Amino acid sequence: MTSTSTSDRSSRSSAPLVVLFLRGGMDGLSLLRPTGDSELDRLRGPLAVAADSTVDVGDGFGLHPSMARTAARFTDGGVAFVPACGLPGASRSHFDAQFAVEHADDPSSRAPTEGPSGWLGRHLAATAGSAVAPFRGVSLGQPQVPAILAGSPDVVAARAIPDLALGPEMPARRGRRGDRRGRPDAATTATAVSIETLRSLWLDDGGPLGASAAAAFDVLEKVTDRPPRADPAAPPRSEAERYVTGNGAEGEPGADERGASADPGVAELVELFGSDLGTEVAVLNLGGWDDHNDLGATDGAFAARAAALDATIDALITGIPDVTVLAVSEFGRRVATNDSGGCDHGRGGVALVAGTRVRGGIHGDWPGLADLDDGDVRTANDVRGVFAEVVDSVLGGDPERIVPGAPGDRLSLFR
Amino acid sequence: MSKLVLSRRQVLVAAAACGLVGTASCSGGTDAGAGDHPGSGRPGASPTTAPSDLPDGVAVARRFAFAPTVALIELARGDATAFFDQQLDPSLPERPEVAALLSATDPGDVPTEGGPAARRAALGALVSSTLAAGAWSTGQLRAVMTDFWADHLHVSSSLAPEVLFTPAYRRLLSDGALGRFDDLLVSSARSAAMLISLDNASSRADGGRVPNENYGRELLELQTVGLIGSDGRSVSGRDADAPYSEDDVKAVAHVLSGWSLERGTRRFAFRPAWHDLGPAAGADVLGWTPAGSGEQDGEDLLRHLAQHPATSRHITWKLARRFVADDVAPDDEIVDELAGIYREGDTDIGPVLRRIGALVGTGDRSLPTGSGAKLRRPLDLVAAMLGSTIAVPDPATWQAALRPIGRLLQSLGQVPMGWPAPDGFPEVAGAWSGPGAVIGRWNLASAAAGGFDVLSADPAVAPLVGDELVTTVTGIAPSDRLSEALAPVTEPRSARAVLFASPEFQLR
Numbered sequence: 001m002t003s004t005s006t007s008d009r010s011s012r013s014s015a016p017l018v019v020l021f022l023r024g025g026m027d028g029l030s031l032l033r034p035t036g037d038s039e040l041d042r043l044r045g046p047l048a049v050a051a052d053s054t055v056d057v058g059d060g061f062g063l064h065p066s067m068a069r070t071a072a073r074f075t076d077g078g079v080a081f082v083p084a085c086g087l088p089g090a091s092r093s094h095f096d097a098q099f100a101v102e103h104a105d106d107p108s109s110r111a112p113t114e115g116p117s118g119w120l121g122r123h124l125a126a127t128a129g130s131a132v133a134p135f136r137g138v139s140l141g142q143p144q145v146p147a148i149l150a151g152s153p154d155v156v157a158a159r160a161i162p163d164l165a166l167g168p169e170m171p172a173r174r175g176r177r178g179d180r181r182g183r184p185d186a187a188t189t190a191t192a193v194s195i196e197t198l199r200s201l202w203l204d205d206g207g208p209l210g211a212s213a214a215a216a217f218d219v220l221e222k223v224t225d226r227p228p229r230a231d232p233a234a235p236p237r238s239e240a241e242r243y244v245t246g247n248g249a250e251g252e253p254g255a256d257e258r259g260a261s262a263d264p265g266v267a268e269l270v271e272l273f274g275s276d277l278g279t280e281v282a283v284l285n286l287g288g289w290d291d292h293n294d295l296g297a298t299d300g301a302f303a304a305r306a307a308a309l310d311a312t313i314d315a316l317i318t319g320i321p322d323v324t325v326l327a328v329s330e331f332g333r334r335v336a337t338n339d340s341g342g343c344d345h346g347r348g349g350v351a352l353v354a355g356t357r358v359r360g361g362i363h364g365d366w367p368g369l370a371d372l373d374d375g376d377v378r379t380a381n382d383v384r385g386v387f388a389e390v391v392d393s394v395l396g397g398d399p400e401r402i403v404p405g406a407p408g409d410r411l412s413l414f415r
Numbered sequence: 416m417s418k419l420v421l422s423r424r425q426v427l428v429a430a431a432a433c434g435l436v437g438t439a440s441c442s443g444g445t446d447a448g449a450g451d452h453p454g455s456g457r458p459g460a461s462p463t464t465a466p467s468d469l470p471d472g473v474a475v476a477r478r479f480a481f482a483p484t485v486a487l488i489e490l491a492r493g494d495a496t497a498f499f500d501q502q503l504d505p506s507l508p509e510r511p512e513v514a515a516l517l518s519a520t521d522p523g524d525v526p527t528e529g530g531p532a533a534r535r536a537a538l539g540a541l542v543s544s545t546l547a548a549g550a551w552s553t554g555q556l557r558a559v560m561t562d563f564w565a566d567h568l569h570v571s572s573s574l575a576p577e578v579l580f581t582p583a584y585r586r587l588l589s590d591g592a593l594g595r596f597d598d599l600l601v602s603s604a605r606s607a608a609m610l611i612s613l614d615n616a617s618s619r620a621d622g623g624r625v626p627n628e629n630y631g632r633e634l635l636e637l638q639t640v641g642l643i644g645s646d647g648r649s650v651s652g653r654d655a656d657a658p659y660s661e662d663d664v665k666a667v668a669h670v671l672s673g674w675s676l677e678r679g680t681r682r683f684a685f686r687p688a689w690h691d692l693g694p695a696a697g698a699d700v701l702g703w704t705p706a707g708s709g710e711q712d713g714e715d716l717l718r719h720l721a722q723h724p725a726t727s728r729h730i731t732w733k734l735a736r737r738f739v740a741d742d743v744a745p746d747d748e749i750v751d752e753l754a755g756i757y758r759e760g761d762t763d764i765g766p767v768l769r770r771i772g773a774l775v776g777t778g779d780r781s782l783p784t785g786s787g788a789k790l791r792r793p794l795d796l797v798a799a800m801l802g803s804t805i806a807v808p809d810p811a812t813w814q815a816a817l818r819p820i821g822r823l824l825q826s827l828g829q830v831p832m833g834w835p836a837p838d839g840f841p842e843v844a845g846a847w848s849g850p851g852a853v854i855g856r857w858n859l860a861s862a863a864a865g866g867f868d869v870l871s872a873d874p875a876v877a878p879l880v881g882d883e884l885v886t887t888v889t890g891i892a893p894s895d896r897l898s899e900a901l902a903p904v905t906e907p908r909s910a911r912a913v914l915f916a917s918p919e920f921q922l923r
Contacts, residue, residue: 023835134850143828144841145849158851163826166857192861193909193916201900205918208790208844209853213918216850216857287835336625345632374661 012396024290026329028350039369066306077360084348086379097330102147117151124152135277140265141285262315270319324355348377467778480555482802502556519810549798560592566839584608597721619689620672631667639720641729647746666695685710727754790844793827800863860915
């Protein structure tokens, strides 16, 4: 790994990065099917995505038919895939593996108490300025800060940007047309606590929420001035509705249409990166990929989610200039099916990187399906290598410090 | 008019009047720091709920109840024996108005199939029972422990099909919350909610089929033996030191194959045709070997796992984190002691809770102290705000309030059974921090102070402002900073909002 001098590093700027964390263990073999390998058909039967339905991306792989826009970008050289990708030594446990992939650490060395940092959090902490800048790192889709961003105060997390404002009617409800409701009115503002009172209560608070409160005042100032324009066509977004859509379970009328549209967080991210709030990295949590059952092949739950993922990647690249999109999951899934119409947790999965900085193609080693690791795709490519290259080439950070343990040889994902 | 039953608020006011609140008790028991309220006079400090800083009885009442009353604080003095005697008594009666509310919002028989409307109704019933019990039930310890088990044996449902079975699942957790863990684990394993959520209901091993490993894995990893190595450190599942192996996961999946549900009624039904021990036949599964007895093997395995030494450490560690401090480590001495009590009692939880209560109540030096503060999670906050200031509503008014309350819980990230993974909502303060989280709490404070626009404040609390409001509602005198912030606030709703938004109200 080439090293650069400290002065070079400090002058390197950070290009926008959006990480799509596909929670549950995204089935790489459905997303990026090794087309020449009949083992897959033998082991998966009807659950294998038919080779001739995929879009050929070369090197013996075919992209899932629901990923049409990504396939087009691949042809233009703007998408890189890393198959058989994961964290060597990681387990098949979600929690172990998510922890490891988000913290990018050796799982057997982690401490039982809270406090470990995520690789993006470490990067933000290493490149922090003198004042807290909470919008440098943004997470949308769940209220809690995800582990990948832990370790830096320069982070704000919310289900949606409208949640980041004070008012007695908060959170704002989005109606069917996406219009924002719930603005405070005179009758109900009587009970709202004033900012001045909050400041006096929370000044220099030394408790568990003290630092968060200080950052909150900064966030409130910045968000109040610029209510985000919600996309009127976006569907209502609640955790529950996302879950229903994500799993392709029976939902409300139009669930299929919703499955094919970009994640509602995209509109807010486009706005954020286009503003002067200083957003450098964003994380969108996309759930529902834990296909123990109802995996489907080309028209099941997985396919619907893949279509939504395709739309999300497309919308991000279209909307945010010079953005790099990284899609990762905690692991892939077993090659053979279980008996519930799905596949259980596996190891090697697929990482995807897209954007104009990317050197397109299939990268890394592909061990094939003849030599499995206890029924799983062998983890031939260390995902920490992907993170290290992202830190280096996209964020202008210090990969050796931020992702220690990343392998020495590069995958060369970027130009 | 029927016999007047004192509301909890009325008891509080009477107690405050006789000077019991926040000061040395009338019986003259030891009272650390009387008159020296937390956070006073120290710039940069924060009010803390470190047990040694609080008046006698307050620490235990705050940790083991959502909305502690003066009566509970009284019971919790000293080693808290009286508190646990009352709270562990299975015949503890509910107040009539609370019983009425709970039964009115209990859905009784739910449809076993249903589209979005039925699922939303079930989720509504779940949220309703969770909050009503947490806020107003006399059985506060049971409500608190139901919350603990709802995380430990989490059924991640949101609006997925299994949400239909979560109200019944919550009842099951509540019924077994204070008994033996092995009994609770078996009930959970036979429930439609758990069997559907972790795919065991469709798991078959006959004819060489590969059974679904989802439940088997989480049963070992999350619900029983866990991933704590023999030295007390967390380990990876692939570590040689891990309590279980991948072969164990496969074996458990085979033993539990056939644990399923009847079509239609969705009641538990063992399907012998789907059951096959496969590689588990004659195998050693964490020190147990199946007898080949079909359904009984499954129950025997579950009880064996519940009683396993690694489970005793795993569960008591989590209990110590819930009730003592975030930074209790699995290899702390306190965990050793509690694990021993758990095993001696054959997985009975009551004695473990009593011991933790005695340690917390007497400020025992062997307790890991950390900052001494435990952060209230969003459900804790809502229950505390409702229970300490809001009158028990009639069912119709309560239904109307659930809509705004539900939206706020969503934005704060803690809708019951709504964590997206089976490990339940995170325990430690770090997971609930960040500017977005704090803004959410300030919004909740305002909304709750106004009764979510539909609920009425308890008449005994409704007119209160200033220090009197704080001592009546919390049992602790306010910090200087809170006292100053409240001084100019003459409108009671605004005063409540200030209290609810304060740093000290965020702690338990």
